[in-house]
């Protein structure tokens with residue numbers, strides 16, 4: 001590197017700090033936003049790497065389960081609309097991860113109990129071994145995210161048994177086995193719920209413009225099957241049934257693999273995690289990074305960075321940092337869904 005460029009490379013982070021007029025505390029410019037060297041472990045934003053969440057231990061018996069939908073919207077976003085800086089080569093367009101929580105009362109208007117729902121991901125051992133100190137989120141929305149980090153049970157129904165669709169344990173998923181985590185085909189669901197006219201009583205069907213198991217009266221699916229999904233990239237019918245586990249063998253993204261509770265290979269039922277409340281709408285939130293707002297053109301909410309020091313509490317030195325769970329909760333009155341969009345989330349250890 002020639003001398004003048006070396007000098008620019010050194011002074012740029014300092015200049016950036018002064019231009020932001022906010023160099024007064026350690027949460028002002030994150031390692032991710034500055035150009036310091038750092039160790040970073042990106043967490044997946046791919047739909048198929050996230051799964052229905054086990055129930056957080058702090059959610060008590062008064063809560064029922066709402067519904068979370070998660071997907072990568074068809075419309076991608078230029079990096080420069082998310083951050084106040086230029087993209088690295090080859091990273092100019094960002095695929096966002098959108099999470100929508102439907103409170104119980106959205107689906108059942110007469111209900112009068114609070115509800116929760118969420119998703120979780122197994123992230124392997126990298127974070128445990130690299131000793132990152134912070135989890136950072138670049139996201140936008142108006143809702144409260146509950147973020148659990150640490151060791152999180154994979155046992156969705158709490159029976160300590162690892163449900164898998166691969167009932168004959170031969171490592172492949174036949175059409176007959178692809179019935180979802182409830183273990184019932186639509187025909188069996190109709191009998192179990194005494195609901196013979198409902199095409200999908202468990203509400204667990206995967207369906208995408210003609211692919212999968214139709215969750216609607218068949219003539220409605222015939223209409224959907226004839227549509228071009230590129231005309232509906234931002235429409236709910238694009239993602240309404242994308243997370244279904246019944247019939248998703250036809251989803252190319254699943255690679256024909258069975259759905260199962262066991263995400264890690266070891267079927268973890270231990271809970272040892274910390275929970276953080278990240279209110280995306282609140283610049284007074286403990287984890288909000290000052291000066292990090294950036295509005296995409298026409299957007300109601302800005303992109304913001306939240307920086308979570310996740311160690312301590314229930315995470316001891318020996319605790320595995322193998323899971324992230326993101327969930328929402330609603331009181332008994334909430335009728336509108338919560339939506340959050342995540343551009344990036346990652347573990348980081350500043351390397352100054």
Ligand SMILES: [Ca+2]
Pocket residue numbers: 155156157158159160161162163261
């Ligand atoms: Ca189980």
Ligand SMILES: [Ca+2]
Pocket residue numbers: 179180181182183184185186189202204246
């Ligand atoms: Ca099913």
Ligand SMILES: [Ca+2]
Pocket residue numbers: 180184185186189199200201202203204205246
């Ligand atoms: Ca079904």
Ligand SMILES: [Ca+2]
Pocket residue numbers: 165178179180245246247248249258259
């Ligand atoms: Ca399946």
